[in-house]
Amino acid sequence: MTQSLWAATYQSLGIVPRIEMGTEVSLVSALDQALLTYAGRAAFQVPQGKLSYAELDRQSAALAAWLQNQLGVQRGDRIAVMLPNILAYPVVMLGVLRAGCVLVNANPLYTVRELEHQLHDADCKAIFVYSGSTATLAQVLRNPALASVICVGDGLPGAGHGCLGLNDEQIDDALHLEQVLAVGRQMQRTPVSLSADDLLFLQYTGGTTGLSKGAMLSHANLLANIAQYKAVMPSMLRPGEEVLATAIPLYHIFALMVSLTYMTVGATNWLVANPRDMDGFIELLKQARPSVFMGVNTLYAGLLAQPRLTEVDFSYLRLSIGGGAAIQAAVSERWLAMTGTFIREGFGLSETSPMVSFNPEAITEFTATTGVPVPGTDVRLLDDDGRNAAAGAPGEICVKGPQVMQGYWRQPDANAQAFTADGYFRTGDIGTFDARGLLKIVDRKKDMIIVSGFNVFPNEVEEAASRHPGLLECACVGVPDDKTGEAVCLYVVRRVGSSLEEGELSTHLREYLAAYKVPRRIVFVAELPKSGVGKILRRKIRELA
Structure with missing residues (x-):
């Protein structure tokens, strides 16, 4: 795949194909300038005070x-x-x-x-x-x-x-x-x-071994992604005027990059410490009156389920950003009816700082895609043989651009597998391009499960479950869930003579896993479907789920 597929869309939308980098060589120097320029303005705020x-x-x-x-x-x-x-x-x-x-x-x-x-x-x-x-x-x-x-x-x-x-x-x-x-x-x-090549963040992300890997993100990576966002959303960054409401944790690269971007233009960022407290969340939105809001699909859906959301004055809201998991069309439609803005979706990963593609500001309606690759980014869709996928056909999304990480921290073997011979990062996600060059995520090559925008890797859950002496073998899959997008489901085969039950196994898993990774559903079966060589077939298990 080459950039020519979305070149016409760039031209029609007025997007410059290459990003214009500033004079700063580090993110620190860019933020230092913002601290001086906007000294008297509130940088971060909560209901109890501001900074x-x-x-x-x-x-x-x-x-x-x-x-x-x-x-x-x-x-x-x-x-x-x-x-x-x-x-x-x-x-x-x-x-x-x-x-x-x-x-x-x-x-x-x-x-x-x-x-x-x-x-x-x-x-x-x-x-x-x-x-x-x-x-x-x-x-x-x-x-x-x-x-x-x-x-x-x-x-x-x-x-x-x-x-x-x-x-x-x-x-x-x-x-x-x-x-x-x-x-x-x-x-x-x-x-x-x-220097631009100095490391800025080690952003840990799950791996197929069950142990997280540190994505090495440099100052250059983040400066590039900030410039890429500014290139596709130029009028949404009014210096000294924007107000954000951030409910996604700042330790998540999505919220972190967006927040850093808006810091460079002197925005005020209202921090939501506990978005599960919906009454408190709505009170904050009433007070903040944000011009920019970002969230995952489940966050938008959760807010829309609150009758008190009608109390919020959304006349100031100009941009609603969606990421972390697919935005459902029905949710965007309801959000548009409530606030006057549709949810503008993007695609990214920890390894790409995170933005790979986004629906630019010139697009005026929900597209059910993650938009075009941001300027300076090339995306190829590769088939199982490593060749470019046929036009309109799905393929693994492989990315090259200035926002792509330097590699995984102290993981040479993982790095060798993560990049193609010509330097494209293998995302593990399967996508397609439409005729305009808009990228749609259709599946995940890896078996990753996304729970409310957070990644859960089945091998990690399986490894933790396998520590229980009453378990013989297990397999973890994701199942659709109205509240969290996906839920973790674990299929378990007991050891002979074991009386292991769901409650006991759930208690065991909580010792090893964060709450959002603990299976919502545990199913005990006599055996798991396997290939001729004994490999557990998750695709067959999904059919059972």
Whole structure:
């Protein structure tokens, strides 16, 4: 596949095929400029308070100074951040980056096993951890590389009460963010000379072995993806005017990239810490009156199910972004009727910073596709033999562009499998192009399950289940679910003589897996369908489900 397929669409929509990069060589320099330009404007906000660009500048500089002088970090050291959408997140993120370090995002819902693997694999020197996750962290502090633990509460950073309610008694010598900021304010930060190729994020993503892999995203990767987004949505980035409402966790690359993009134009970003609290969520939307909103299909559907959503004034809303999982046409239609904007869908992965394709602003209706490849990106659809798929036929989506990761962290074998001989990244997703060059995701070559926009890999679930002594073998598949898009379903064969039941196995799985990965449904069967060589056939199991 070549760019010629969507070239005519580019021309008709007024899209320039190549991105225009700014003068910044690092994301830090781009954000530094925003901090100065929009100093008096609110950068991040929650119902209880806000953080201006000037305050974000001061607090993140203090944190960077502490990391450099107290912890002795060096350029390229990895720092883990395990925080939900609270005001401390941008302070910690920017402080880590201004110290020249690599940010390693960690989900606060991780189990001990998941967190231990990530901290060990990345050799993290420190971790900033949410107060509600310290019990998990306390069980994995055997990692000798982890020199410091900084606990973070819900309060406004720098206000003197950000450590209230911390549950860190199980962690010896843990510090509080407020202590770090107070000490850092007395220290001098040394600006770090960063290059475009320096690592910015290690964004961990699931793998077929069940162990997550760190996608190495550089400053150049994120700067390119930001420029690509700006190229297709130019009028949706009014300097100093945009207001976001972010309910997707910032540790997710989708929310992180969009938030960083809007930071560069001085937007105010309202953070939703708990989108499951629908009443609180709606109150926030009433107060924020966002011009930009992003979510996964289940988030939009969940809001639309709330009668109180009619209380929100959506007259300010100009853009609704969908990603993480396919947006259903019915949901977009209902959202359009409620808000006046349809859901504009895109496609991406952690490995691509994340945006590969998007429905540009010149498209004025829901397309049931993920739009055109963003400028500077080439997409090929390959068949099972590695050849270009026939016109209109499905094929594995393979991507080349400046937003594609450098590779997986310390995974040479995985990297060899992830890229074609001519440098295209194999996404594992199956897609088709229509006549206009709009990309539609039709299936996943990998057996990944998407639950409310979060990836669940069957091998990881199967590996955890197989640790139970009463289980002989199992297979995990995704099944359609009205609420979460897909739900995890596990088919199990008991060992002879075992009386294993669903409740017991679910309890076992919760010890190893985050809640969204635990199977919603467990089915016990006498045997699993297999190929002639004994390979379990998931496609046959899906037919049973």
